[in-house]
Amino acid sequence: MKLKSVVLSGLVLFAVSCTSEKKVYKSFDEYPVPSAPINEMEYTPSKTSFTLWAPTADQVELMLFDSGDEGSAYQSVTLEPKDDGLWSASVDQDLKGKFYAFNVKIKDKWLGETPGLMAKAVGLNGKRAAIIDMRETNPKGWELDKRPPLMKDADIVLYEMHFRDFSMDTTSGIKNRGKFLALTEKGTKNTAGDATGIDHLKELGITHVHLLPSFDFASIDETQLNKNKYNWGYDPQNYNVPEGSYSTNPKEPATRIIEFKKMVQSLHKEGIRVVMDVVYNHTSNAHDSNFELTAPGYFYRHRPDGKLANGSGCGNETASERGMMRKFMIESVVYWATEYHIDGFRFDLMGIHDIETMNEIRAALDKVDPTIYIYGEGWAAEAPRLAKDKLAMKENILKMPRIAAFSDELRDGLRGPFNDNAKGGFMTGVPGKEMSVKFGLVGAIQHPQILNDSVNYSKHPWALQPTQMISYVSCHDDMCLVDRIKSSVPNATPAAIANIDKLAVTAVLTSQGVPFIFAGEEVMRDKKMVHNSFESPDEVNAINWNNKTLYKDVFNYYKGMIALRKAHPAFRMGDAEMVRKHMEFLPVAGSNLIVFRLKDNANGDSWRDIYVALNGDWTARKFTVEAGKYTVVCKNGVVNRYGLGTMYGGEVYVPGQSALIFYK
Structure with missing residues (x-):
């Protein structure tokens, strides 16, 4: 991952109120965590309910917009404090097709508009959340969609x-x-x-x-x-x-x-x-991220000097x-x-x-x-x-x-x-x-x-x-x-x-x-x-x-x-014990040649012994296997699981910069 980003520095805020009574959190560990799932917008034709987790807020406003990226709010609604750091309000109208944003006030400062932490639909460039009926976003036959079969990892x-x-x-x-x-x-x-x-x-x-x-x-x-x-x-x-x-x-x-x-x-x-x-692991920037605009400092790690840690680079x-x-x-x-x-x-x-x-x-x-x-x-x-x-x-x-x-x-x-x-x-x-x-x-x-x-x-x-x-x-x-x-x-x-x-x-x-x-x-x-x-x-x-x-x-x-x-x-094989039991590296002379055998019908395979030779050298290399008749399935940059021909044991040559795969 590579990108440039804005670095936020400053003090971490702890002293705030999350209900009608002021509450001071001594550390981030004391912030309440709701047990119920986060659902910031619940739409029905008769009303839409809004909820935001902002435990350090003094006030939270909801703004409603006609456009996802233009114009000013046509209505503002004050959210009420609830338990667990939550704020909520309901609007008894059919708001489908409208857009919204929250604004959190802490210590007389409004932090700025945010679509919230868990916005599930947004307008142009994602600055405002959208009010939609998610049931209307399912393509035809979506309820029949199934994950393709997967027996094992x-x-x-x-x-x-x-x-x-x-x-x-x-x-x-x-x-x-x-x-x-x-x-x-x-x-x-x-x-x-x-x-x-x-x-x-x-x-x-x-x-x-x-x-x-x-x-x-x-x-x-x-x-x-x-x-x-x-x-x-x-x-x-x-x-x-x-x-x-x-x-x-x-x-x-x-x-x-x-x-x-x-x-x-x-x-x-x-x-x-x-x-x-x-x-x-990180956001595009921290200063005006949705995290920072709801609970300043909480979602990020900081250095001892108060500046943001930067494990992401x-x-x-x-x-x-x-x-x-x-x-x-x-x-x-x-x-x-x-x-x-x-x-x-x-x-x-x-x-x-x-x-x-x-x-x-x-x-x-x-x-x-x-x-x-x-x-x-x-x-x-x-x-x-x-x-x-x-x-x-x-x-x-x-x-x-x-x-x-x-x-x-x-x-x-x-x-x-x-x-x-x-x-x-x-x-x-x-x-x-x-x-x-x-x-x-x-x-x-x-x-x-x-x-x-x-x-x-x-x-x-x-x-x-x-x-x-x-x-x-x-x-x-x-x-x-x-x-x-x-x-x-x-x-x-x-x-x-x-x-x-x-x-x-x-x-x-x-x-x-x-x-x-x-x-x-x-x-x-x-x-x-x-x-x-x-x-x-x-x-x-x-x-x-x-x-x-x-x-x-x-x-x-x-x-x-x-x-x-x-x-x-x-x-x-998918199992460590099976790999230790059935995968064996053969001795070879020199460097840049690796040969391994998958032996004894590894994992129930229909092929009794499979040999894989990887030659990173620029010239042909040789190794030895026991006498017997073998079927070649990969050689000289061509692979065919049904077979490319037969060979017999003893001294085996692998062309330079290539792989050889064969089985008994």
């Missing part, structure tokens, strides 16, 4: 996507380019007739689409969508409503909601689950350990899982959040559907202002069952260090990275053949189960895979780049962790060597879908590797 194949990147280029053949509806269009093709859009995803065989932030974020002016303004969306504004720039009409509050649901429904019909990238970090922030996060993800049928959540800079909150989120989502997958970045940009043993860092994943984290050990073992794009890794022939790659291949678990002292970042296993590790080589952050290869091997030919790309994804898809693919890797997508493209234009970020035709062999390789993984449970 080990079956997941993730595909990370940004809406604009995926559909914006004219070669996509998509009508609703850059919009939620892009993922509802069937039959789209590139100029050569190859499938794009949702048909491409189904053809590729992934199980989950991971959507970069899709909630309402601050950096895009929804009145200027023709200006090619771009952002990844890691600058939250309203957490519980879809982003307007991805809708066909951001001015109409219901449109973005309906179109988001249509997108989810369309993906579900094709057997694809939907993961949302959520960014609860974006000017602020939220305080998930505080009761109301924890409640907010839990109710927010549950809302997306129930109202929008979201199937998984990726937590940005999860290491800023506390362990207890993440475990409570897991428990809350289990009540909705235990197959909802949770994973995140097990680190922070800077050290958060909370004890390290309480943070949801990668090294504490052992304390968070059924929550996963990204493996930078495997990523950087394969490609090279994150802080130097010119340096390569195992996939580009750099020796000494083998143990880091092996660590990722077993899924970051304890394994008798992993020498943790030789692993690049983690000197001990951090996953209880292999499905707690995300296996990847690139994502939206940093250089994409093709650019990283070009940067670390400047003289590489297009053919060599394609070979290295294939080798890298073989490691990802034969890892016992959960594989993760960055959109476009399968068609040799590049980003013009831009390292951090969060504000770059479409010319940099958009995927050129004619690449699918140009690099058909690469696409077919990805497709074939996914099919191979899905067809054989040995590649996705």
